[in-house]
Amino acid sequence: MTQILEIRDLKALARRRVPKLFFDYADSGAWTEGTYRANEEDFARIKLRQRVLVDMSDRSLETTMIGQKVSMPVALAPTGLTGMQHADGEMLAAQAAEAFGIPFTLSTMSICSIEDVASATTKPFWFQLYVMREREFVLTLIDRAKAAKCSALVLTLDLQILGQRHKDLRNGLSAPPRLTPKHLWMMATRPGWCMKMLGTNRRTFGNIVGHAKSVSDLSSLQVWTNEQFDPQLSWKDVEWIKERWGGPLILKGILDPEDAKMAAKSGADAIIVSNHGGRQLDGAHSSISMLPRIVDAVGDQIEVHLDGGIRSGQDVLKAVALGAKGTYIGRPFLYGLGALGKEGVRIALDIIRKEMDTTMALCGKRRITDVGLDVIAD
């Protein structure tokens, strides 16, 4: 097996181990995938200042996100169908994040349920909410997250209708997956994945089936998801969600300074500058290129986080330097999970930690909390 030195190595291994339709589901963006690519490319354009003869001993990446201590400013982003990258994927990723001392965010559209993840962890995780038309169900979801002692609610604002991802359409990926001969072949060519999947009974949307009123089996779930995402979600909804939840609230999917200003007024605790990993509005700016403008607009009023395109610890450091208090990774941890399960997520986090630490030292800083604009070359 090739040595795993960077996130790209985990991606290559995941490609060999995860059935094509699920690997492609992770490695895809909307339409031309231009925004998906820009998220990564714009990080590469940012140059760092090399400093010498400064004390580089006793370094620390520790900081806080929404007041919660984190061993580095990185959280696992909410990703749907994670239990299809690897059997029981959400439970394993949550355990890896817990061991690392960083937050895990469970998606509404996960395979393992809120209760599954709570049973597999000992510390609070975060829950990401999609708002459905069936408000009764949304209330129940919020209450379940509270009962599971989740320590933040991440409300996603940029997916009220679904961006078109060509790979998913070509592969015939549906939610939940249909078992066509093509899919069965894609799975049969990944026997290790199949064996593990046969060993679990978690193969559908754990937060939804058996909980949403009109969903009792797989066929009705498909109809339900197509019909249920609420295209009329508004700032008014943020108010009642905040009230019902009563804990730390993070608004995910802000890419415009005007929206950031609205978010700052909403009473939320943080925003995530995000374009959903380039999966929604193709043609939108990359997250990292919008970060400085958003920090300028609201940085003194609300905590600003960022996701999209982070593939190394250097990228995290750049985001922090430009004003993000925290970041999230989606695909890097999914590739780790698909490649090597829980150990793969640990390896992904370890790669990012080491890269961030070395970069910070070579930029002449000892603490991530001291990293600012002065590490960026003009």
Ligand SMILES: Cc1cc2nc3c(=O)[nH]c(=O)nc-3n(C[C@H](O)[C@H](O)[C@H](O)COP(=O)(O)O)c2cc1C
């Ligand atoms: C396979 C996949 C599934 C995702 N599912 C969700 C989801 O269910 N809810 C959500 O808020 N964001 C979802 N996202 C977006 C991520 O939370 C995050 O914004 C994005 O992955 C960040 O970009 P990165 O993958 O380049 O790190 C998903 C992303 C991917 C790659």
